[in-house]
Amino acid sequence: xxxxxxxxxxxxxxxxxxxxxxxxxxxxxxxxxxxxxxxxxxxxxxxxxxxxxxxxxxxxxxxxxxxxxxxxxxxxxxxxxxxxxxxxxxxxxxxxxxxxxxxxxxxxxxxxxxxxxxxxxxxxxxxxxxxxxxxxxxxxxxxxxxxxxxxxxxxxxxxxxxxxxxxxxxxxxxxxxxxxxxxxxxxxxxxxxxxxxxxxxxxxxxxxxxxxxxxxxxxxx
Amino acid sequence: xxxxxxxxxxxxxxxxxxxxxxxxxxxxxxxxxxxxxxxxxxxxxxxxxxxxxxxxxxxxxxxxxxxxxxxxxxxxxxxxxxxxxxxxxxxxxxxxxxxxxxxxxxxxxxxxxxxxxxxxxxxxxxxxxxxxxxxxxxxxxxxxxxxxxxxxxxxxxxxxxxxxxxxxxxxxxxxxxxxxxxxxxxxxxxxxxxxxxxxxxxxxxxxxxxxxxxxxxxxxxxxxxxxxxxxxxxxxxxxxxxxxxxxxxxxxxxxxxxxxxxxxxxxxxxxxxxxxxxxxxxxxxxxxxxxxxxxxxxxxxxxxxxxxxxxxxxxxxxxxxxxxxxxxxxxxxxxxxxxxxxxxxxxxxxxxxxxxxxxxxxxxxxxxxxxxxxxxxxxxxxxxxxxxxxxxxxxxxxxxxxxxxxxxxxxxxxxxxxxxxxxxxxxxxxxxxxxxxxxxxxxxxxxxxxxxxxxxxxxxxxxxxxxxxxxxxxxxxx
Numbered sequence: 001x002x003x004x005x006x007x008x009x010x011x012x013x014x015x016x017x018x019x020x021x022x023x024x025x026x027x028x029x030x031x032x033x034x035x036x037x038x039x040x041x042x043x044x045x046x047x048x049x050x051x052x053x054x055x056x057x058x059x060x061x062x063x064x065x066x067x068x069x070x071x072x073x074x075x076x077x078x079x080x081x082x083x084x085x086x087x088x089x090x091x092x093x094x095x096x097x098x099x100x101x102x103x104x105x106x107x108x109x110x111x112x113x114x115x116x117x118x119x120x121x122x123x124x125x126x127x128x129x130x131x132x133x134x135x136x137x138x139x140x141x142x143x144x145x146x147x148x149x150x151x152x153x154x155x156x157x158x159x160x161x162x163x164x165x166x167x168x169x170x171x172x173x174x175x176x177x178x179x180x181x182x183x184x185x186x187x188x189x190x191x192x193x194x195x196x197x198x199x200x201x202x203x204x205x206x207x208x209x210x211x212x213x214x215x216x217x218x219x220x221x
Numbered sequence: 222x223x224x225x226x227x228x229x230x231x232x233x234x235x236x237x238x239x240x241x242x243x244x245x246x247x248x249x250x251x252x253x254x255x256x257x258x259x260x261x262x263x264x265x266x267x268x269x270x271x272x273x274x275x276x277x278x279x280x281x282x283x284x285x286x287x288x289x290x291x292x293x294x295x296x297x298x299x300x301x302x303x304x305x306x307x308x309x310x311x312x313x314x315x316x317x318x319x320x321x322x323x324x325x326x327x328x329x330x331x332x333x334x335x336x337x338x339x340x341x342x343x344x345x346x347x348x349x350x351x352x353x354x355x356x357x358x359x360x361x362x363x364x365x366x367x368x369x370x371x372x373x374x375x376x377x378x379x380x381x382x383x384x385x386x387x388x389x390x391x392x393x394x395x396x397x398x399x400x401x402x403x404x405x406x407x408x409x410x411x412x413x414x415x416x417x418x419x420x421x422x423x424x425x426x427x428x429x430x431x432x433x434x435x436x437x438x439x440x441x442x443x444x445x446x447x448x449x450x451x452x453x454x455x456x457x458x459x460x461x462x463x464x465x466x467x468x469x470x471x472x473x474x475x476x477x478x479x480x481x482x483x484x485x486x487x488x489x490x491x492x493x494x495x496x497x498x499x500x501x502x503x504x505x506x507x508x509x510x511x512x513x514x515x516x517x518x519x520x521x522x523x524x525x526x527x528x529x530x531x532x533x534x535x536x537x538x539x540x541x542x543x544x545x546x547x548x549x550x551x552x553x554x555x556x557x558x559x560x561x562x563x564x565x566x567x568x569x570x571x572x573x574x575x576x577x578x579x580x581x582x583x584x585x586x587x588x589x590x591x592x593x594x595x596x597x598x599x600x601x602x603x604x605x606x607x608x609x610x611x612x613x614x615x616x617x618x619x620x621x622x623x624x625x626x627x628x629x630x631x632x633x634x635x636x637x638x639x640x641x642x643x644x645x646x647x648x649x650x651x652x653x654x655x656x657x658x659x660x661x662x663x664x665x666x667x668x669x670x671x672x673x674x675x676x677x678x679x680x681x682x683x684x685x686x687x688x689x690x691x692x693x694x695x696x697x698x699x
Contacts, residue, residue, distance in 0.1 A: 100484065
């Protein structure tokens, strides 16, 4: 299980992140100031750090200087949205910079990208008897290889990565068909439903890939 | 054109005019003087000639026989050769006929009057072939005839003298003008230099370097202008500084506001999203809902306080007399339950007195202060809220024995969104606006707030109002 350290002094935000990351299968540790984070890092190893900039005692930039030699990827989470702040954040060695208010799915996606960059995610995902090799784009059900279109493949990966989370239609479009988000046809298009049907049929997911009425779909374990 | 050139040109024109006028008068006078001298000399010469001729004639006339014409010619020849200068000529007329002429071809000018009274001389000045002559004619009767002794004197020298004088004067004038130009230029340069300096400073100031000052010293108009400029620059600099401060403060306010609003928004949106996307346990569900509620409340509280702040900043308050005791008790009733839940006791005591103000706004002030005291205090501690009358003033005091405020934070605690201990304040539901609002309200009441604090000992807020009775009393006395 991948270990993530969350350093955020706003308890509501910290709790929110922990709640969601735990569900997504990460091992979370939450701390509320820079000093205790530095102490924690001295004795424990983490795969990723989510770091607020405005922290009591030691601020995020200062803590970043401390973390840098450890080669642990850091994502800044902050309300500071100005270009200067972003540049300062990224040049200080952070992998990514997430501005509040952010959405949980976005956070999860960014975490995933950073972890993949550090080769910390497993490239093979599994769901029941389905295995997905994300590096080589190979999907197998049992031992039989299943051929999927690129979009079907992407959609499947999104569902397996977000098991037990209801993915709303707009979010699924955002993640898989970002090119359609700003088109007028989005409300009428059946693209998503068509792909869901194809996935259910090809991988026999009829009972697992559930339709949530008036919302979207969920892959339930 | 530069001022110094104007001064120079005007001075030069004036000086030239003066030199011209003076030159004209002086030259004219000296010419007249020289001419008079020449005339006098010529007359003297004529007199001499006349006297000599007449004297010589006397002996001739007394002799029995004589030829007057020839005698006259010889006498004249002797006189001319003996006593007259080279530049003079002698012409003798007897009864209208020329009997002697020292030089040939002398034509006596027509307008020389020959017939005048005895002893009166007549003269005329003529110019012939570029030469100037003076003719003097004398007149006497001798032996039934009329004798005219005419002397002619060459005074061309006078003309040369005049010409030389004019030339000399011209050279002198030129030298004077050259020196004057130099001197006036130097003087006007030094006189106008301060102006140019001031000009440079003004230029720089206009281009935005507001710290630029003129350093001209003295008591003349330029120095005065420079002083005035510096005064103006001071006030402009102050105003610009204030404006910049205001812009900076506003930028800070907007930045702080966005920052403050982002946290509750992220929480509300995030928890709502979690609730709709995931199947949560009952405990998790409650946590999420609680956060949505409390963060929503915080947003509401912040927006209400902000609204008050903005409203108060641009609107006047309506002041009414308020009895301090009733105001104090009112506030105590509002805050007591909140303090009780935190296990904090509130001690209160108010002296009689009437202050002027807006009751609801003042309540907001003290509820905020007491709530701050509550946040700073720990369980079992106490908060003192009292009112005292002293002289013409009424003092409200809010005192706690909590965490206190560090000195570096004291100056900033009234700034919008400023929180001494962010996480502690947030935990207790603060947004960093309470004290800004309180200090603004007190400002509008012309009340003075003093804060004394020692970390880990406690904080005392002292608020001083003018007694309303004092104002009334004064009115009655008048």
